[in-house]
Amino acid sequence: MSLNLDEESLRNIVRNVLAQMGNEPKQTCSCKNKASAPNVYVASSSSSSNNGIFTDVKQAAEAAFEGYKQLCKGGFAARQKVIDIVKSMTVANAKEWGTFEFNETKIGRLADKIGKLEIVKLVPGIEWIRPDSYSGDFGIMHEEYCPYGVIGSITPVTHSVPTIAGNIINMVAAGNAIVFNPHPGGVKSAVMAISAYNQAIEKELGIKNLICCIANPTLESFDAICKNDLISIMCITGGPGVVNAAMKSGKKSICAGPGNPPVIVDDTVDINKAAADIIAGGAFDNNLLCIGEKEVFVLESVLDKFMAALSANGAVKISSNAVDKLSKTVFDNKNGHYVLKRDLVGKDPQELAMAAGTSVGSAAKMLFAQTDANHPFVIEEQMMPMLPIVAVRSFEEAIDAAMKAEHNYRHSAIIHSLDVTRMTAMARALNTTLFVKNGPSTAGLGLGGEGYLSYSIATTTGEGISNPKTFTRRRRCVMVDNLNIF
Numbered sequence: 001m002s003l004n005l006d007e008e009s010l011r012n013i014v015r016n017v018l019a020q021m022g023n024e025p026k027q028t029c030s031c032k033n034k035a036s037a038p039n040v041y042v043a044s045s046s047s048s049s050n051n052g053i054f055t056d057v058k059q060a061a062e063a064a065f066e067g068y069k070q071l072c073k074g075g076f077a078a079r080q081k082v083i084d085i086v087k088s089m090t091v092a093n094a095k096e097w098g099t100f101e102f103n104e105t106k107i108g109r110l111a112d113k114i115g116k117l118e119i120v121k122l123v124p125g126i127e128w129i130r131p132d133s134y135s136g137d138f139g140i141m142h143e144e145y146c147p148y149g150v151i152g153s154i155t156p157v158t159h160s161v162p163t164i165a166g167n168i169i170n171m172v173a174a175g176n177a178i179v180f181n182p183h184p185g186g187v188k189s190a191v192m193a194i195s196a197y198n199q200a201i202e203k204e205l206g207i208k209n210l211i212c213c214i215a216n217p218t219l220e221s222f223d224a225i226c227k228n229d230l231i232s233i234m235c236i237t238g239g240p241g242v243v244n245a246a247m248k249s250g251k252k253s254i255c256a257g258p259g260n261p262p263v264i265v266d267d268t269v270d271i272n273k274a275a276a277d278i279i280a281g282g283a284f285d286n287n288l289l290c291i292g293e294k295e296v297f298v299l300e301s302v303l304d305k306f307m308a309a310l311s312a313n314g315a316v317k318i319s320s321n322a323v324d325k326l327s328k329t330v331f332d333n334k335n336g337h338y339v340l341k342r343d344l345v346g347k348d349p350q351e352l353a354m355a356a357g358t359s360v361g362s363a364a365k366m367l368f369a370q371t372d373a374n375h376p377f378v379i380e381e382q383m384m385p386m387l388p389i390v391a392v393r394s395f396e397e398a399i400d401a402a403m404k405a406e407h408n409y410r411h412s413a414i415i416h417s418l419d420v421t422r423m424t425a426m427a428r429a430l431n432t433t434l435f436v437k438n439g440p441s442t443a444g445l446g447l448g449g450e451g452y453l454s455y456s457i458a459t460t461t462g463e464g465i466s467n468p469k470t471f472t473r474r475r476r477c478v479m480v481d482n483l484n485i486f
């Protein structure tokens, strides 16, 4: 049977979800884009078919715990079925759901919003959950990767449904149920996708509420997730505020935190290819990706050639005055500390150019400007297609400046060089979770490079590019003096 919901079913889900919006629960989230935070009302859990959507964390956690017990009964076959459902529905509905999310969040690029859903099939599944065994003189030892139970997952506005879909695949492959607290700016998209997944899971497997979602996410609902005893661990995907809050919560948290990935370009490399790769990664979804190229340090001997190559590959240079004007719109200067305002995050280069007092053609993929190493566009994670280019006199100067810009987030870094000594030096100095050599940043997630995809890269707490094993407890069984058959 096809797992693709037909158009009428999808419309019904969206209609039902949207029909329930309009009540006005308290919106207390501190996130800046309150304007797009929806007012959502969803039937209480006493309703027989709320498809995983709850307004109350306690009810959501209890329902998810029941879902977890049902999943345990279904074994690996049930996990695989859920993964098949989530992958096939996400891919089949990529265009509609990507458009829905684009219209809700009003950030990024439509084609890339759709593309991020189509590639969800690259997230790994139950094949990662293999036990380890050892047989020796004193018997055997067997270790299994077991579920935690219910996971609380906090997701960003930059990729609402892709992060949710990727997390479900990883977490259910490991045998867990989930309660999502999405970013308020992307909650309608989250509710739409999660309702649809639950409906299909219930129809195929008879499991209700395996994936729950808080329909009116707030700081209070985050706090309630931290305190709920049925929720064993949390997975946080977001910026410094939520990561700090999770780390202080007392609940074990796997934190996929902020980044500000620096790029170094040296004089040994094909400059045209380096420029094309940097634009491919940095312009993707208007630079919303946490792994995306955010600032470039280039050896001054190849600066002019590099900037000409950026122009030749579709980026447009703006003047120092224009970038300074733009930075005054993009950042608040609070006693020497720059704070990103959200208004221009993920916007098109054309809109950024207007804010900079200039204009660029509709074909412009990205803006760039030469700045110094302390410019706010270099130092802050700007999440928009405006790339600061810093000329450096030596490779050592490039590394020092890149380390400063990366803030020891240990997230991502990129180098374009053919010199392995320099590659090694940068890898050791930056100490990032992801380090891409001679390709776009996206190659680090299996898109044109080797490796698997995840939308939650556990940088802060060190689990790395998350996969099913990330969401397991390791448990050991030992048989003494027996069952060893060698």
Ligand code: NAD
Pocket: 029, 030, 031, 154, 155, 156, 157, 158, 181, 182, 183, 184, 217, 219, 222, 237, 238, 239, 240, 241, 242, 245, 255, 256, 257, 258, 259, 289, 290, 381, 455, 456, 457, 458, 459
């Ligand atoms: P954000 O930090 O504003 O929000 C992320 C989530 O945390 C949302 O659900 C939000 O409602 C919640 N939140 C925010 N502040 C909170 C607080 N003080 N207490 C409780 N919850 C809070 O981030 P965003 O704009 O949605 O996403 C962009 C950020 O996320 C960037 O910093 C980016 O680098 C990071 N990110 C990291 C990864 C990764 O895999 N490491 C992936 C995507 C995004």
